[in-house]
Amino acid sequence: MRIGYPCINRSIGCSANRSFRLKSYSEEKLIETVENNLDCLEVILRDNVDHSLLFFRISSDLVPFASHPVNTFPWHTHFQSKLRQIGTFIRENDIRISMHPDQFTLINSPKQNVHQRSVSELQYHARVLEAMDLDDQAKIQIHVGGIYGDKNRSKKRFVKRYKALDPFIRKRLVIENDDRCYHVQDCLDLHQDTGVPLLFDTFHHVVFNGGNTSSMAGIFRKVRKTWANNDGVPMVDYSSQQPGEKPGKHAQTIDVENFLATVEALDDCDVDIMLEIKDKEKSARKAFSKLQTFLSGQKF
DNA sequence: GCGAGTCAAGGTAGG
């Protein structure tokens, strides 16, 4: 089981998701920013390895405006050797990688231009992982999309759009249950029709489950089967409720008891867990250490 | 140097 956190490390003062305003776009600025982001990505990954954190989500800002028409720079060839070097480090240390395009990536949108831009965005993400020479276990996670007034039609449109994707994208794509539109059962339905693996978000599931009252263990037994051998062990996103805030608000720092209870509920299945907790690597390090104690205690 | 406003992109809910 690997433990990880998304995109940002708050303690080493190096950021792999620097960007800039579209208005101030220039090729020089792009090159300088990507150089910084790649250097920092490597620094962060080394720091993670030093702390036994072997799961990491690479920021979508790695290459700013990568799928925007303003950016015609051939970044994946220009930075080829650096990208490959980072990929080698990732493979040598057995690090699991994910990426998560943001809310604007909606392959089931009825609007042709939204759909088209989403595919370009997915292509960018797939290219990054490909340039690092990572295998199919490096995943790109998205939500199913909008409902557009008719959930069944929108699910059907997802299936159709998924099947039309380039295999180069499809082999890495996984869908994540969200906290307001598409719950785990919806995602399992879509898996039936497409074979797409389901990335289980435990916190989204607590917030929005469509009235599904089965235990987390029962649900996860179904979820894990959506991951084929070449997909690697299932990825799971974990968070907990920030006390005193609106339901669905991610915690500022880890709730260790809740974390261990969730791990237990996943029913001993080997998974890679990403902590979507605000203080990032701080909680991830704590999770790793508590988990070591917890697991060694369980064996006796 | 600091605080406030703003940022490529979409969607849902409520009126």
Place this chain on the structure above:
DNA sequence: CCTACCTTGACTCGC
């Protein structure tokens, strides 16, 4: 048809 809200960090500008 319209507006408010979702949600996040950091860029950018005005003071």
